[in-house]
Each structure stands twice: as C-alpha cells, then as structure tokens.
Amino acid sequence: xxxxxxxxxxxxxxxxxxxxxxxxxxxxxxxxxxxxxxxxxxxxxxxxxxxxxxxxxxxxxxxxxxxxxxxxxxxxxxxxxxxxxxxxxxxxxxxxxxxxxxxxxxxxxxxxxxxxxxxxxxxxxxxxxxxxxxxxxxxxxxxxxxxxxxxxxxxxxxxxxxxxxxxxxxxxxxxxxxxxxxxxxxxxxxxxxxxxxxxxxxxxxxxxxxxxxxxxxxxxxxxxxxxxxxxxxxxxxxxxxxxxxxxxxxxxxxxxxxxxxxxx
Numbered sequence: 001x002x003x004x005x006x007x008x009x010x011x012x013x014x015x016x017x018x019x020x021x022x023x024x025x026x027x028x029x030x031x032x033x034x035x036x037x038x039x040x041x042x043x044x045x046x047x048x049x050x051x052x053x054x055x056x057x058x059x060x061x062x063x064x065x066x067x068x069x070x071x072x073x074x075x076x077x078x079x080x081x082x083x084x085x086x087x088x089x090x091x092x093x094x095x096x097x098x099x100x101x102x103x104x105x106x107x108x109x110x111x112x113x114x115x116x117x118x119x120x121x122x123x124x125x126x127x128x129x130x131x132x133x134x135x136x137x138x139x140x141x142x143x144x145x146x147x148x149x150x151x152x153x154x155x156x157x158x159x160x161x162x163x164x165x166x167x168x169x170x171x172x173x174x175x176x177x178x179x180x181x182x183x184x185x186x187x188x189x190x191x192x193x194x195x196x197x198x199x200x201x202x203x204x205x206x207x208x209x210x211x212x213x214x215x216x217x218x219x220x221x222x223x224x225x226x227x228x229x230x231x232x233x234x235x236x237x238x239x240x241x242x243x244x245x246x247x248x249x250x251x252x253x254x255x256x257x258x259x260x261x262x263x264x
C-alpha cells in the first residue's frame with residue numbers, strides 16, 4: 001500500500017509549475033503513515049515522484065518522454081501533453097465549472113466537512129477548477145496531475161496497452177499483468193471511500209468492484225468527471241473528456257453503460 005505525502009498548504013499555483021521546487025518539497029515531506037499499512041490517493045505527489053525518477057534515469061523531462069515514447073509512435077503527438085506549448089493553447093476547449101450540487105435540505109451548497117484529510121493534502125487554490133485549468137502557466141507546465149489531451153488520444157493509449165495499434169504496442173502482456181495486479185486496497189485515507197490500485201492504475205472501473213470482470217478493468221478518473229480505462233476482457237480502450245467540470249462521474253458512467261451494452 002502507499003505512503004501518502006502531502007504538498008505544503010502554503011503551496012501556490014505558481015509553485016506547481018516549478019518542477020524542481022515541487023520535487024524538493026515532496027522529497028522533504030513527512031509520510032502520513034508507515035509504508036504498506038494504509039492507502040491514500042496522491043492527487044499531485046505521485047506524478048512528480050514518478051516523473052523525477054524518469055528524469056534521473058533517462059535525463060529527459062516527463063513531457064519529452066510522453067512525446068517520444070507514446071505520442072509519436074501512436075500518432076497522437078499533437079493530442080496529448082503534460083506541458084502544452086503556449087502557441088497551441090488556442091486549440092483547447094475552455095473549461096467551465098458546473099453549478100455546485102444543491103444540499104439535500106434547505107437549498108444552498110452542500111455541507112462539506114472541513115476536517116476531511118483531503119483538505120490537508122493540498123491547499124484549496126490547487127483544487128481542480130475551471131479557473132485553475134484555464135491558466136496559461138498551468139497549461140504550459142509539466143504538472144503530471146493535469147494532462148491536456150483528447151479522448152481519442154487517451155483511448156488509443158489504453159488500447160495500445162492491450163495489443164497492437166497500427167503496429168505499436170506500449171507494453172508486453174507480462175508487463176501489463178504486473179502493472180495491473182492488485183497492489184493495494186482498502187479505505188482511501190484521503191477521500192474515505194473504498195479503493196483498489198495496481199501500480200499507478202485504479203482497478204475495477206468506476207464501480208471499483210473486484211469481481212472477475214472488475215479486475216480486468218484498469219484506468220484512472222480525472223478532475224471534473226473525466227474517465228479513461230482499458231478493459232482486458234472486452235479488449236477495448238475507453239476515454240471520455242469533458243470541458244464542463246462536475247463533482248461526479250455520471251456522464252462517464254452513462255457513456256460506459258452504452259458502450260458495454262453494445263459490446264454485450
């Protein structure tokens with residue numbers, strides 16, 4: 001199981017765009033629990049940790065590796081980015097926030113427990129909103145928790161984990177087995193919900209069910225209700241990208257239901 005680290009609560013959005021600074025503060029952060037004893041979602045830290053390991057091993061930043069190892073081979077180099085060149089930003093759909101869900105009683109915004117661990121994992125200014133996602137500096141920076149991509153590119157990437165896509169396969173079957181085997185599970189210490197993970201991939205799809213069919217599904221949800229995954233049993237890669245940010249995955253679930261009904 002993971003050993004979560006938070007980013008400092010005085011972190012600014014500008015800090016997220018500074019790769020060396022973020023890697024340094026994460027390296028200095030104290031673990032929240034003994035490694036292997038609990039599991040918690042790494043909203044920001046996981047990406048910087050993995051990206052820095054890759055940079056030290058290859059000498060290349062994560063955006064360059066994404067371009068060379070995934071984007072170019074799969075023909076999606078102009079559709080998938082971490083840091084996106086400023087001159088390309090006009091191609092992006094502008095994000096907007098969906099209205100907050102109403103409280104069950106009395107109207108207004110629903111009550112949120114201010115003591116939730118998620119509010120200690122990062123400062124509120126770094127939580128996903130349209131204003132954050134539309135910032136030029138954020139779009140241009142290597143922030144591995146915030147890709148800029150099309151649904152086609154994500155689906156193609158996941159499909160290339162399962163088999164060849166126009167002659168390109170990203171991982172062999174044994175590597176996929178290793179990456180998607182259940183590595184940690186339990187109640188997520190950040191969000192307080194049941195969770196199951198392989199090596200970087202969530203297991204079980206949106207339902208998180210660890211049935212035989214559920215274990216064949218691996219992927220990750222994104223801010224605002226986006227979702228992408230591979231289904232080994234059905235042999236498909238799926239992705240839904242949204243520019244209207246919601247607090248749930250209802251839209252993704254509706255489309256997934258249609259796809260699965262068609263496939264049987």
